[in-house]
Amino acid sequence: MDRQKRNLWSGVMMTAVRGRIAAVAGVVALIATVLTGTAAGTAAAAPHAAKPRGQWSCSGAPVPSGYVITAYDRTGCKGAGSWYQEPVQDGIWTCSGSPIVPGYVITDYDRTGCNGIGQWRHKLAKDRTWTCSGSPIPPGYVTTGFNRSYCQGIGAWYHELVRDGIWTCPGSPIPPGYRSTTYRASGCDGQGAWYTERI
Incomplete structure (x- = not known):
């Protein structure tokens, strides 16, 4: 009889421990779901990564319509130099030599910008x-x-x-x-x- 009680008590304790482990695992899964934005047991789509606004191109490459040059790397393109081209926007700083998009004017100048070649601030005309x-x-x-x-x-x-x-x-x-x-x-x-x- 004592052995039976001990076995019963042992079974109850094991069930309780397993229940607590399952509960802890459930809480951990819930926290992980909240932090990562994924549901347990399912694969959620990753959020869209921010697309770069522009791209680097070698010196002499044409600048697409509506784009301006905003950065210069003297060492790019195996020493020939490279330029970062991106769509124009109100208030953007552009390197000397950048095209000026129709409808924009130049409102400020920084002699040291763009790696020392100078930069200009483009604003919409008003x-x-x-x-x-x-x-x-x-x-x-x-x-x-x-x-x-x-x-x-x-x-x-x-x-x-x-x-x-x-x-x-x-x-x-x-x-x-x-x-x-x-x-x-x-x-x-x-x-x-x-x-x-x-x-």
Whole structure:
């Protein structure tokens, strides 16, 4: 009888221990499911990895339409140099020599960027924006001011949408439907300015 009780007690204890081990294993599996995002016993699809925005190419390779050059590696392509090309976006910094995508202007300059060859900041064109010398002037815009010290000393021009009665700087385009009339020598920081009016 005592042996029977001991065997019974032993069986109950083993069942309890197995139950606790199973419970612990269940908790561990649940924690693993929460942490990894997978269900126990099933294979879940891995989350989509972030796609790279662009790619490296050797010097001289064409830059696709809508792309700009954002980094330079002097040692790339067996010493010929390589460039990182990626889609343009508002506010992106680009290396000297990068194409300027239509609709964008250059608003800042860093002499030391792009491994020492210099870099330019590209922004979408908008009314009343300072742009560095050499920046394109988008259709419908005119230059109305000049500052010699902006863009690390290379100078900058103030871009505005054309309107009747605006004073424009030398070299400013005159959009269709407008004409320049009166001249003022003191305009555009001493560069001179022309009164632009609608025809």
